[in-house]
Amino acid sequence: TLHIARPEKGKTLADFQNIYNSIAEKMKSESAYDDGTGYGPVLVRLSWHSSATYDKNDNSGGSYGGTFRFKKEASDVLSKGLENATKFLDPIHSEYPWLSHGDLYTLGGVTALQELGGPKTPWRPGRVDTGPETVPAHGRLPIPEGNASYVRNYYDRFGFNDQEVVALLGAHILGKTHLKNSGYDGPWDDDTNIFSNEFFGNLLERKWTLEKNAASNMQYNAKGGIMMLPTDYALVQDPKYLKYVKKYADDQDAFFSDFRDIYVKLLERGISFDDSIEPLVFKTLKEQLK
Ligand code: DDH
Secondary structure, three states, rough: OOOOOOOOOOOOOOOHHHHHHHHHHHHHHHOHHHOOOHHHHHHHHHHOOOOOOOOOOOOEEOOOHHHOOOOHHOOOHOOOOOOHHHHHHHHHHHHOOOOOHHHHHHHHHHHHHHOOOOOOOOEOEEEEEEEOHOOOOOOOOOOOOOHHHHHHHHHHOOOOOHHHHHHHHHOOOOOOOOOHOOOEEEEEEOOOOOOOOEEEEEEEOOOOOOEEEOOOOOOOEEOOOEOOHHHHHHHHHOOOHHHHHHHHHHHHHHHHHHHHHHHHHHHHHEEOOOOOOEHHHHHHHHHOOO
């Protein structure tokens, strides 16, 4: 499948910055969501799941077609909770109906990441909505029960290497797991809405105990009510992953720059962008106050 980027005609950086601002303002005014976590984390997760169907073997799936808007895709049990993110973005789409859903879902993630203190993340427009027949069958999302070889094999479908996988999973500093969604319980850190390299610090420094939660799933717990999924903990059990966990725990700048690179790669997997399509860099709300 060939996915050629066709940016929305006649739109400039200013038009997309307006959308960024609408999303960021709505995040601010609805900051009470999920006991004060706000919508940032669930928006980042939506950008991930709307890209996570990618398969390098036939270039199918990925963010291009915006197919997460179809029930057929969104009803995957592994995506429970993401209806909160699509509902949050629906009025944004009504305000900017010219924007494709793939562009909306990925721009939502980039906006949330930057507003939560993450790296400046260049974003390119041009995803084009495709029909329900392009929704991949369920089974392309990762399960949390896997060990290191499961994780390595899973991300091979995207063509991501060990370093890229460790950097990408640092996103699990944001938000929390919810019993009613995934059958896992609790946040990865006391701060659920600040992007940092603390996921790696927590992995290395806390004392983790494998325990059964109220839904009978096994998770790693530490004092203060923070948790890790088995797939998170796998990163310290595998020496090749552990090397990068240590590097990112020690070096926040290296993490921010590597996370940005792999996140951009994830959101653009499978799409051909013409050289004339300039990556757009958005100002945060804070920067615009200056
Ligand atoms: Fe994740 N994730 N994720 N994740 N994820 C969950 C929540 C969040 C896995 C499982 C879960 C990524 C990779 C993996 C975020 C971002 C990213 C939850 C809890 C589970 C389970 C959902 C709930 O109960 O509400 C697994 C397994 C993997 C894996 O690849 C092995 C990646 C790559 C990202 C990313 O963004 C780059 C975020 C953010 C959340 C928090 C959502 C929220 O509502 O809060």
